[in-house]
Amino acid sequence: MDRIPQDVEALVRDAAQASPGYGGDFAEIPRIARRQQRRRTAAVFAGVAAVLAVAGVGVAADRGPDPAPVDPPAVTPTTVTVPPGAQRLMLNGANGEYRTFDNGTMTYTELGRTQVGEFSVDGSWQWRLHQLTGPDRWDGVVGRADGSIVAAGPSGASTELVVVDAAGAIVQSRDLGEPVALVSADEKHAYLWRPSGLVEHTLSSGAERVVVPRELIEVDDVFGGQIVTADVANGLLALVRKATPCVVELYDLSGPDHAGMYTMAEDRTCSRVTGLRLSPDAKRVAVAMWFIEPGSGPHVEVLETDGGTNIGGTDVDVQPAEVDPLMAVAWVDDKTLRGVFFHASTSTASDLTPFTVVL
Numbered sequence: 535m536d537r538i539p540q541d542v543e544a545l546v547r548d549a550a551q552a553s554p555g556y557g558g559d560f561a562e563i564p565r566i567a568r569r570q571q572r573r574r575t576a577a578v579f580a581g582v583a584a585v586l587a588v589a590g591v592g593v594a595a596d597r598g599p600d601p602a603p604v605d606p607p608a609v610t611p612t613t614v615t616v617p618p619g620a621q622r623l624m625l626n627g628a629n630g631e632y633r634t635f636d637n638g639t640m641t642y643t644e645l646g647r648t649q650v651g652e653f654s655v656d657g658s659w660q661w662r663l664h665q666l667t668g669p670d671r672w673d674g675v676v677g678r679a680d681g682s683i684v685a686a687g688p689s690g691a692s693t694e695l696v697v698v699d700a701a702g703a704i705v706q707s708r709d710l711g712e713p714v715a716l717v718s719a720d721e722k723h724a725y726l727w728r729p730s731g732l733v734e735h736t737l738s739s740g741a742e743r744v745v746v747p748r749e750l751i752e753v754d755d756v757f758g759g760q761i762v763t764a765d766v767a768n769g770l771l772a773l774v775r776k777a778t779p780c781v782v783e784l785y786d787l788s789g790p791d792h793a794g795m796y797t798m799a800e801d802r803t804c805s806r807v808t809g810l811r812l813s814p815d816a817k818r819v820a821v822a823m824w825f826i827e828p829g830s831g832p833h834v835e836v837l838e839t840d841g842g843t844n845i846g847g848t849d850v851d852v853q854p855a856e857v858d859p860l861m862a863v864a865w866v867d868d869k870t871l872r873g874v875f876f877h878a879s880t881s882t883a884s885d886l887t888p889f890t891v892v893l
Contacts, residue, residue: 614654622677623864625651674716686716718766745787767812780804796842809861822861846893
């Protein structure tokens with residue numbers, strides 16, 4: 535098993551805290567997932583097809599909805615279709631029990647320990663389960679275009695980082711020494727939070743370099759609730775901090791400095807941002823936000839990273855819960871993104887609410 539150099543600083547935090555994901559507080563999500571006693575909703579999830587057809591969510595106002603599948607998608611071992619250039623829709627941070635359908639029969643699926651969930655992004659909403667073993671649970675998961683997965687999770691008092699091939703076999707496993715968090719990954723690198731800041735971790739060798747110093751983002755501990763959500767793509771870091779919950783900050787990894795700071799405020803007043811994801815070319819960012827209005831649900835907005843121009847979005851009708859849902863989202867192309875909202879909970883089954891945004 536590869537080991538990282540011992541002189542690399544390790545992020546000191548509680549070993550049970552993790553889940554960088556695409557939404558929710560870095561510190562609070564895992565704690566909620568383990569302890570939150572969420573009430574069971576009265577309306578049981580009736581399949582992805584029903585959500586798309588009845589709720590009509592996920593499409594920009596000036597576009598028609600994508601055709602919805604007639605039958606609820608079945609849990610299937612076949613490969614999920616990923617169009618060329620599209621991101622994969624992994625349920626990163628889905629720790630708990632979820633209602634899904636298998637040939638029209640409602641089933642309960644446990645995610646976050648040995649299983650990771652994924653939806654296809656080709657419009658069929660095909661459901662796939664990935665069997666992964668190793669750490670105590672999987673808190674960070676990134677699906678790559680070649681079918682492989684980069685994942686990280688707590689292993690005792692440390693963190694294990696693994697690369698799994700398209701067939702599900704672990705081809706690389708590395709002990710990171712101390713608890714850290716996986717923010718993103720590409721073909722060559724994993725991006726990790728460490729005490730010194732955002733670190734670019736070379737998957738082949740374990741070599742690391744700091745690409746965004748902690749002093750630049752001015753945080754004492756990214757797991758202390760100061761960073762709410764973050765993503766990395768094509769040399770750009772996007773993040774939202776708790777102190778400014780409606781401001782999306784961008785940092786250029788080639789010479790870290792502010793590449794932009796954009797406030798999420800349009801016709802309605804932003805309350806908070808809970809998740810985001812950059813497009814593969816980092817020219818756009820999808821942001822999950824909430825409004826101050828009582829009873830409002832999550833809203834997905836898309837910004838151009840160069841200038842912050844708002845180019846579209848949609849409200850998403852999710853089942854009520856005592857905590858904000860997490861967002862997993864994937865860019866299909868520069869005009870389309872698909873995503874799922876879900877709650878992190880191990881005490882009761884949670885619903886998966888899909889959406890599509892067409893720009």
